[in-house]
Amino acid sequence: MASRVHPSPTILLPDLPLKTLVGIDLITFTSTSNFHGIKDLPSGWHFLYSGTTESLSLRSGAWFYIGDISAAGTEQSDSALVRAQPPNPGAEIYIWKWSAETESLATLRGDSDADRQEAMRYKANLSSIWQRGGLFRYRSRVSAPWRANQRGSEQAGVAEAEEDSEAEEQGRKDWRQLTSRISPQMLSRVVGDPNYDVDGHPRWMVTSASSASRDADHIPGLDTPTVGPDGVPGAMGQQERDFGFLPIDLKRTWREGAIGRERTDAAQDRSWALGDLISRYSSRILGETAIDEREGESQVLGEIQFTFIMVMTMMNYSCLQQWKRLVELVLTSRQAILDREHFISAFLRLLLQQLKRCDDVEGGVFEIDGDDGGAFLRELLVKFRRSVDFMLEDGARSTVKVELAKIERWVKEEFDWDLKPADFVKRGMLQLEDGEQVEMDVSDNDEDEETGEYAPVIVEEGGGTL
16 A cells, blocks of 8 residues: 655645745745745745846745744744754645736636646545655755755765755754744735735735835836735736835934933934834734833834845845834834843844844845945944943843844954944044144044934024913
8 A cells, every 4th residue: 555645734836937046934935847836944934035037036925823823923032942853743735826918827726626726636636646746845055965965965974964954954943933923814914914815824925026115116107016816926916015014214203292312312312113013013912001112012023034134135125124114113213221121132143043044145145225334333333342341231131132243253253243342533633744733523423422313402482472
C-alpha cells in the first residue's frame, strides 16, 4: 500500500511564469519550471510577494499567518525563542494563483463555486507535486553550505551541515523578533480589511506603490492607482486604500493650549507626543478609568516592524518615511527613558535587530533614500546617548542603558559610528593667519541653543473687549 503524504503547512502557487521574482519573508529567488509552491512553513507571520522582474517592476504581496492567529502580536517578551514545529501540524494549505491580468498572485475565493472546485483539484494533486519535488522547502536564509549543495557540489560534511542548521535556526529566530508585535488589528488599521480564501484564511495585501496620503505625489488630473476585487492593483475596481499610519507630526509635539516653556520643552523632548500617541491607541480596562497602554505600545512597535519589512521587501517609499518618523519620535523622547523604560528597551532591542538585517536589501536600507550612509540615524543615536547620560545618573541600573550599550558596540564595529564623540567647542573666536578674529559657531546647534527655527517667538494676542 502506497504511503500517504501528510503535508505540512504549504502554499501552492500554480501557473507562475518562469523567472518570476518570488520572495518569502527575507529571501528571494526566481521561479523555475518545477517550482509550484513552498512547503514546511513554520508557525507565525509570513510575507509572500512577487514581481515580474527582479528590479524594475511593481511588486505585490500579502501577509498571512500560520497557526492560531489569535496569538499574533500578543507576545510580550522579545526573546523570541524558536518554538518547535509539531511533527504534523495539520494540512494548512494556501493556494495563490497567478493572475496574468494583474501580474500578481490572487487567492481562490470562497464565494465562487469555480474557485472552490479548482481549490479541491489542486489539493488532490498536492501529493504528486510533493513527490515530484515541486515544492520549495521554506528557509529563513540561504547559507553558504546550502548554496554549495544546490549547485551540485560534493555533499556537505558534518561541520557544514551543522553550520547550515545553526544559520537556519538563527534566521527563524530573527524573523520572529522582527514580526513579534505585528497583529491582525495593526495590519487592518494600516492596509485595510483582509480578503479571505476558500478556506477562510485572511491575507493583507500590500504593493510597492502603496502609500500614505502625506507621502504621495498628488498630480492634478491623474487618478490614483486602482485595485481589483482581490485587493490587487492594476485591475478595474475601487481606488487603492491609503496606508492608515499612526498620525505623527514632529513639528507639533505639544498638547493643545501649551504655551511658553511648556511648549518649548515639548518641542525638544517629545515624550508627551509619544505618550499621547500610545494612549490614543490603547484600550480602557473594563470597569475602570485606567488605560492599558500595552496595546498602544504594541501598535507603535508593530508599525515599526511592518514599515521596516515593507522597505526590505517591497522598497516602499512611504513605509521608509513612516519608519523614520517613528524612530525619530522615540529617540527624541527624553523623559520616556524613565517613564517608559520597558517600552524604550523593547524598541532598542528591535532597532538593533533591524540594523543587523538592513544590508539584506541591495545597497542597504540607508541608501534607498539617499541617507548618506545612515547619517539620519547616527545623529539621532548620538542625541539619544546624551539624553540617557543626562536622565540616568552614573551607576544607575536601567535596561535602557544595557540595550543602548549593545547598539553602541554593534554600530561601532559594523559602521564605525561613535555615539559618544569627544567634546568640541560649539561657539568661539577663531584667529586667522593675519591676526583677524572671527566668531564661529556650529550650524546644527540651533535646537540646543534655541536659535534659528527653534528660537522662541513673541506674539501679540488679538485684542478684544472682555
